[in-house]
Amino acid sequence: EAGVAQSPRYKIIEKRQSVAFWCNPISGHATLYWYQQILGQGPKLLIQFQNNGVVDDSQLPKDRFSAERLKGVDSTLKIQPAKLEDSAVYLCASSLGTPLHFGNGTRLTVT
């Protein structure tokens, strides 16, 4: 089966600019997650969707981060405006229960 697809693979922006990441989960996976992985650390959950509804966004910095999964399939994660500390790899994962399957992420550098 095809894995979780993410784009772009890399993005470099200046602080205060905006950026968007896209994720296409594994076909049929109802649950989709966005994680942030800062260099040298484990992934940290940002938001979890079940179909097109938000299950948990308690760790999403809502003043600058937003995410949507309008049709219950693809998802986008947006940051506006970006800060230097947002430099990280943004990972998307999907699942039909367990385990979670991860994409290769988008590496964001904020300068």
Add this chain to the structure above:
Amino acid sequence: GESVGLHLPTLSVQEGDNSIINCAYSNSASDYFIWYKQESGKGPQFIIDIRSNMDKRQGQRVTVLLNKTVKHLSLQIAATQPGDSAVYFCAEARSNSGYALNFGKGTSLLVTP
């Protein structure tokens, strides 16, 4: 707050030896545990998982052990190969939270010839 941690940040083993990577968790409500392997530039790759009603689970060359009494999880890799060199993460979750994983910081495994 609740956390998942690893005992050792780096582990160096010789090719052919067995590797053991340890992990501690603090949330007694966790009922699902999982190990991932992450290579440079890639996303975490599923290795093996275990539920809290089990103490041990085996896969191909890998075994996960769960000790709920001391809240400890370990990953054993038999006959470690150079291709096993990567960062290994343990993670825990609760089935009633939609299996949202809480990751530890990771252990870097280096396999030397």
